[in-house]
Amino acid sequence: MRLLLKSHLACKNFPLRVQERIIEGLLWLSAVITILITAAIIWVLLSESVSFFSEVSIIDFLTDKEWTPLFAQKHFGILPLVAGTLLTTAIAIAVALPIGLTIAVYLNEYAPGRFKQTVKPLLEILATIPTVVYGFFALTVVTPFLQKIIPTLAGFNALSAGIVMGIMIIPMISSLSEDAISAVPRSLREAAYGMGSTRLQTAFGVMVPAASSGIVVSVILAISRAVGETMIVAIAAGQQPRLTLDPTVPIETITTYIVQVSLGDVPHGSLEYRTIFAAGITLFIFTFALNNLSFWIKKKYQEKYD
Amino acid sequence: MSKKPYKLEARNLNAFYGGFHALKDINIAMEEKAVTAFIGPSGCGKSTFLRTLNRMNDYIDGFRVEGDILLDGRDIYGKDVRVDELRKEVGMVFQKPNPFPKTIFENVVYGLKIQGIKDKKVLTEAAERSLRQTALWEEVKDKMDKSALALSGGQQQRLCIARALAISPSVILMDEPTSALDPISTAKIEELIYELKNDYTIVIVTHNMQQAGRVSDQTAFFYMGELVEYAKTKTMFTSPKHERTQNYITGRFG
Ligand SMILES: Nc1ncnc2c1ncn2[C@@H]1O[C@H](COP(=O)(O)OP(=O)(O)O)[C@@H](O)[C@H]1O
Ligand SMILES: [Mg+2]
Numbered sequence: 001m002r003l004l005l006k007s008h009l010a011c012k013n014f015p016l017r018v019q020e021r022i023i024e025g026l027l028w029l030s031a032v033i034t035i036l037i038t039a040a041i042i043w044v045l046l047s048e049s050v051s052f053f054s055e056v057s058i059i060d061f062l063t064d065k066e067w068t069p070l071f072a073q074k075h076f077g078i079l080p081l082v083a084g085t086l087l088t089t090a091i092a093i094a095v096a097l098p099i100g101l102t103i104a105v106y107l108n109e110y111a112p113g114r115f116k117q118t119v120k121p122l123l124e125i126l127a128t129i130p131t132v133v134y135g136f137f138a139l140t141v142v143t144p145f146l147q148k149i150i151p152t153l154a155g156f157n158a159l160s161a162g163i164v165m166g167i168m169i170i171p172m173i174s175s176l177s178e179d180a181i182s183a184v185p186r187s188l189r190e191a192a193y194g195m196g197s198t199r200l201q202t203a204f205g206v207m208v209p210a211a212s213s214g215i216v217v218s219v220i221l222a223i224s225r226a227v228g229e230t231m232i233v234a235i236a237a238g239q240q241p242r243l244t245l246d247p248t249v250p251i252e253t254i255t256t257y258i259v260q261v262s263l264g265d266v267p268h269g270s271l272e273y274r275t276i277f278a279a280g281i282t283l284f285i286f287t288f289a290l291n292n293l294s295f296w297i298k299k300k301y302q303e304k305y306d
Numbered sequence: 307m308s309k310k311p312y313k314l315e316a317r318n319l320n321a322f323y324g325g326f327h328a329l330k331d332i333n334i335a336m337e338e339k340a341v342t343a344f345i346g347p348s349g350c351g352k353s354t355f356l357r358t359l360n361r362m363n364d365y366i367d368g369f370r371v372e373g374d375i376l377l378d379g380r381d382i383y384g385k386d387v388r389v390d391e392l393r394k395e396v397g398m399v400f401q402k403p404n405p406f407p408k409t410i411f412e413n414v415v416y417g418l419k420i421q422g423i424k425d426k427k428v429l430t431e432a433a434e435r436s437l438r439q440t441a442l443w444e445e446v447k448d449k450m451d452k453s454a455l456a457l458s459g460g461q462q463q464r465l466c467i468a469r470a471l472a473i474s475p476s477v478i479l480m481d482e483p484t485s486a487l488d489p490i491s492t493a494k495i496e497e498l499i500y501e502l503k504n505d506y507t508i509v510i511v512t513h514n515m516q517q518a519g520r521v522s523d524q525t526a527f528f529y530m531g532e533l534v535e536y537a538k539t540k541t542m543f544t545s546p547k548h549e550r551t552q553n554y555i556t557g558r559f560g
Contacts, residue, residue, distance in 0.1 A: 113367060187404035194398035195417040196390045205420065210407050
C-alpha cells in the first residue's frame with residue numbers, strides 16, 4: 001500500500017485516472033496476447049493437420065493398427081499411440097486414485113490439525129520435482145525392482161512409467177480431493193457422527209460421496225495431466241508404438257512420439273514431419289475434452305449446499 | 307415430585323474449550339420420557355452441554371470435560387464406552403436441517419444400514435414407520451427415491467428427526483430444532499415433540515421462551531456456563547426463584 005502511494009506521489013503530475021487506464025490497458029493487452037497465442041497454436045495445429053489429412057485418409061488414421069511413418073512401409077494408424085497413452089494413464093490413475101484419496105480422507109478425518117498443515121505442503125513438493133527426475137527414477141530404480149518380481153518385464157515398459165507417473169500425480173489428487181472434502185459442510189459430518197457412524201463410515205459413506213464432484217474433477221485433471229505427460233514415458237516406457245494393453249513391453253505414447261520426431265532429423269514440411277501435428281491435435285482433443293468435462297462438472301455440482 | 311426414574315444425570319460437570327471454562331459445575335438429573343428444555347442467553351453453554359450428552363464435542367481440539375454424565379446410571383465418558391454405540395442410544399437433531407445429499411429413503415435408513423442391516427423389507431418397513439412417526443409419510447411416500455435436498459426446510463427437519471428415530475434411540479437431543487423454520491413448520495415439530503415424549507426422553511435447547519413453555523416438562527436456565535435454575539416448567543415460568551431467571555423469561559435481557 002505504502003509503495004503504491006509512493007508511486008502515486010512520484011508521478012503526481014500524472015493524474016490517477018490516467019495511471020489506472022494504463023494499468024487496465026496492460027491487463028487487457030496481456031489477456032488478448034494470451035488468447036492470440038492460443039489461437040495461433042490451434043491454427044498451426046489445424047492447418048498442418050489439414051494438409052496431413054489431405055494425404056492420409058482420416059479413416060486409416062483412426063483404424064490402422066500400425067504407426068510406422070518413419071519406416072519404408074508407412075502406416076499411419078494412431079491407435080498404437082493412443083493405446084500407449086491410455087495404458088500409462090490408466091496405470092497412473094490406478095496408483096494415484098486410491099493412494100491420493102486415502103491421503104485426502106486421512107488428512108481430513110483423522111489427522112490432527114497441525115499435522116495436516118505440515119503434510120499437505122510437503123506432499124505438494126512431490127509435484128515440483130522435475131519430471132525428468134521421475135523418468136530416471138522409473139528407469140533405474142522401479143524397473144529393476146519390478147524385474148525381480150516380474151522376470152519377463154522389459155527394460156522399457158509401460159508399467160514402471162505408469163506407476164511413477166501415478167506417484168507424481170498423487171499430490172494433485174490428494175490435495176484437490178482434500179479441498180473438496182473440507183468443503184463439505186460440517187453439519188453433514190455431525191449428522192453422520194450423530195447417527196452413530198464410525199470415522200470410517202463417516203468418511204467413506206458420507207464425506208466422500210458428498211465431495212464426489214470435486215473428487216471426480218481432481219481425477220479428470222489428473223488424467224489430463226497424465227495424458228500430456230512426456231518426460232517419464234519418453235525415458236522409461238520405450239519408444240515403440242505397439243497396439244497392446246500389455247504393461248510389460250515397450251510402448252510409445254502420443255507425447256513421446258512428438259518428442260522423438262521433433263528431435264530427429266525428419267525434414268520440415270514432409271509428410272513424416274506433419275505426423276506430429278496430427279498426433280498433437282489428437283492429444284489436444286483429449287486434454288481439451290477432459291478439461292471441459294471437469295469445468296462442466298465443477299459448474300454443475302458446485303453450489304449444491306448453498 | 308415426579309416418580310419417573312432419571313434417564314440422564316450430570317454430576318459436577320465442568321467443560322473446557324482449551325483454557326475457556328464453558329460449563330461450570332453442572333448438576334442436573336433429567337427424567338425418562340419427559341421433555342427437558344435448556345434456555346438461556348446465547349453463548350451461555352446450552353449447546354455445549356447438550357453436546358456433552360452424546361459426546362459430540364469429542365472432535366473439537368482442546369475440548370475437555372470433568373465430572374460424570376450418567377445415562378441409565380452408566381458414565382458415558384467411561385473407558386469402556388464406544389461413542390458410536392452411545393450415539394445409537396442418544397440421537398441428535400441439529401439447528402439447521404442437515405439431511406445427507408442422498409435420497410429420502412437413504413436418509414431414513416442410513417443408521418440401519420451402517421449397522422449392517424441390508425434386508426430391503428426390514429429397511430422399507432423401518433422407513434415407513436419413522437416417517438409416519440414424524441407425520442411425513444403422506445408427504446413423501448411417492449418420492450422416496452428423490453433427493454432429500456428437494457424437500458422444504460420444515461420437511462427436511464422432520465426427515466432428520468425420522469432419521470434419528472429409525473435406529474430407536476432412547477434419548478433425542480435437539481439443538482434449537484426450529485430456529486431455521488417458519489411458524490407452521492415450527493408448530494408441526496412442536497406437536498411432534500409432544501407425541502414423541504411418550505416413548506423418548508427429549509432434551510431440547512431453545513431460545514424461544516414460548517416454545518419452552520409449550521413443549522417442556524422441566525426447564526433449565528443457564529447463564530454464563532452455570533446452571534442457575536432447574537425446575538418444572540410451570541413453576542419456573544410462574545414463580546422463578548432467581549432474579550436472573552425472572553429477568554430472562556420476562557425478556558428483560560437476553
Ligand atoms: N468450538 C469452540 N471453541 C471455543 N469456544 C467455544 C466453542 N464452541 C463454543 N464455544 C464457547 O463456549 C461458550 C458456550 O457456547 P455454546 O454452548 O455454543 O452456547 P449456546 O448454545 O448457549 O449459545 C461460548 O462462549 C462460546 O463462545
Ligand atoms: Mg447454541
